[in-house]
Every structure is written in C-alpha cells, then in structure tokens.
Amino acid sequence: MPIEKAHAIVLRLVDFSETSQVVTLFTREFGKIGALAKGAHRQKGPFDSALDLLTLARVVFLRKSSGGLDLLTEAKLEHRFRPPDHDLTPLFAGYYLAELLLGLTDEYDPHPELFDVAAKTLHTLSREGKVNISPLILSFEMNALRLLGHLPNLEQCVECGKPIAIEGYVAFGQSSGGVLCRRCRPGKKHVSQIRGESLKTLQWYSRCEDNSHQAPPYLISGEVRGVINHSISHLLGREPRMQKHLQFLIQD
Ligand SMILES: [Zn+2]
The missing domain is CATH 1.20.1440.120 (Recombination protein O, C-terminal domain)
Incomplete structure (x- = not known):
C-alpha cells in the first residue's frame, strides 16, 4: 500500500465505531477520497483535532489498491472553518x-x-x-x-x-x-x-x-x-x- 501525502478539505465525517470515523476528503493531489480514521475520537491522537467539517489539513494516508477505504494515518490542522457565530x-x-x-x-x-x-x-x-x-x-x-x-x-x-x-x-x-x-x-x-x-x-x-x-x-x-x-x-x-x-x- 503506497503512502500518500495531500492537502485536504474535510467534506464528511461518519462515525464508524466508538473510536473510529470514516472521512471523505477532497484532496488537492488526488481529488475525493474516502478513508478510515482509526482513533479519530481520541483526544490525543494522530489527527490532533484536524478532523472537523470543512477543516483544511495536511494528511497522510495509505492507499488501498482494491477499491476499499484508504487508511488515514495523520492529519495536521492548517485552517479551521469557523465562521462568526452570530x-x-x-x-x-x-x-x-x-x-x-x-x-x-x-x-x-x-x-x-x-x-x-x-x-x-x-x-x-x-x-x-x-x-x-x-x-x-x-x-x-x-x-x-x-x-x-x-x-x-x-x-x-x-x-x-x-x-x-x-x-x-x-x-x-x-x-x-x-x-x-x-x-x-x-x-x-x-x-x-x-x-x-x-x-x-x-x-x-x-x-x-x-x-x-x-x-x-x-x-x-x-x-x-x-x-x-x-x-x-x-x-x-x-x-x-x-x-x-x-x-x-x-x-x-
Ligand atoms: Zn442557434
């Protein structure tokens, strides 16, 4: 499985288990991808609160060859989407x-x-x-x-x-x-x-x-x-x- 790096916008987050999420990302380098983020709900983890709707992040993922979900291994926050709350x-x-x-x-x-x-x-x-x-x-x-x-x-x-x-x-x-x-x-x-x-x-x-x-x-x-x-x-x-x-x- 090749390791890929990309700039990404988080488009969708769906809970997969108590600790994991399936994320849909729009990446600059690969277009849209679907990936499993294991441990996404843990406070301290490899995703460091970067997995939030419409966040811009730098991500690392393992690309699955057989059409299954990719595996997200890292996400680093670049910009949080936080419009004025009024x-x-x-x-x-x-x-x-x-x-x-x-x-x-x-x-x-x-x-x-x-x-x-x-x-x-x-x-x-x-x-x-x-x-x-x-x-x-x-x-x-x-x-x-x-x-x-x-x-x-x-x-x-x-x-x-x-x-x-x-x-x-x-x-x-x-x-x-x-x-x-x-x-x-x-x-x-x-x-x-x-x-x-x-x-x-x-x-x-x-x-x-x-x-x-x-x-x-x-x-x-x-x-x-x-x-x-x-x-x-x-x-x-x-x-x-x-x-x-x-x-x-x-x-x-
Ligand atoms: Zn005409």
Whole structure:
C-alpha cells in the first residue's frame, strides 16, 4: 500500500465505531477520497483535532489498491472553518460548498484549481466582519462548473454557435445546456425566458476566475439563482439538500 501525502478539505465525517470515523476528503493531489480514521475520537491522537467539517489539513494516508477505504494515518490542522457565530449564513454556505464537492467530483479525479478556489472561499467565509456571501458563492459555483467541464453555454447559441444578442428576454435551454438563438429555439423542451440583465450577470461571473473580486455592478436575482440551481440539480440528479437554507443568496 503506497503512502500518500495531500492537502485536504474535510467534506464528511461518519462515525464508524466508538473510536473510529470514516472521512471523505477532497484532496488537492488526488481529488475525493474516502478513508478510515482509526482513533479519530481520541483526544490525543494522530489527527490532533484536524478532523472537523470543512477543516483544511495536511494528511497522510495509505492507499488501498482494491477499491476499499484508504487508511488515514495523520492529519495536521492548517485552517479551521469557523465562521462568526452570530450569523448562520456563512455556515450554511460552507455546508453547501461541501455538498457540491461531494456530489460533483469523483474519487481519484484531481482538480487542483477547484481545490484552491474552495480553500480560498472557506477562508473568506471564516473571516470576521461582513462578507458578501452571494457573489462569493455564485463565483465558486461558476468556477466549479467551469473546472469540471459543465459550464452552460452563455455566450453563443448552444445549437448553432451564433453569438447571442442580449436584448429584452433571452431563451435559456435547461436541457440543451445554454442559451438559444431565435432560430434554434422553436421545438426545444425546458426552455425558460430570462432577462438580458440576468444573462449579463451569469456571463460576468462565468468569466471571472478569481473570487476575491469586488461585487459586480449586477444584482444576483432569483432568476440568476434559478438558472444555476437548475444546472447544479441536473448534475447532481436531485436538488442540493442545502437549497432550502440558501434563500439569502438572492439579492433582489
Ligand atoms: Zn442557434
């Protein structure tokens, strides 16, 4: 069994026995992994309180070759996810981030850039003071969709490739995976009409690869959230469980 070292974000912890836990980690080097952490509940142990939801840690694990659980042997805390306790919204946003990484990534399919964006987002959510969560999360979602190859086509017609003229309302084909021009739209199923302004907002966030930016001159409307929620639900095969707690992401 090879010994591996990685940077990791703790996505899920499930008790396995009185002393052990099964942990799901999103690692920078290997993508998602599932590992058994023996003695995770002991006060003094090899994990030194690093195994907590959304913690960033440096980990050492033994990689199982036969598809079983890996064995976590060490975890060293790098950053604890601890949003200010007077406000639940950064906490919910963090749980949502964990749910997306769990649902949208595969085991041993590394996405180092996505790891970096997630780590940065968690740092920002833990910050004291007012954090503008709505743009931060939309930016994370857009980056995740882009880096995993699922970004909807927002610039050209998804059918014919013609650039989309933003005037009045624009047709967005939910099952086509992007905007549709007037010629290609007839006969398509699951098409919603979105305001040009909403498409501009989506385009702005899809082009923006850094999530430390200032908020753009657009509000994140219910319509914008609707397009993103639908894209993500489609990929997950269900609505995110955190969805009902995320009404605060709508800015209008
Ligand atoms: Zn077209």
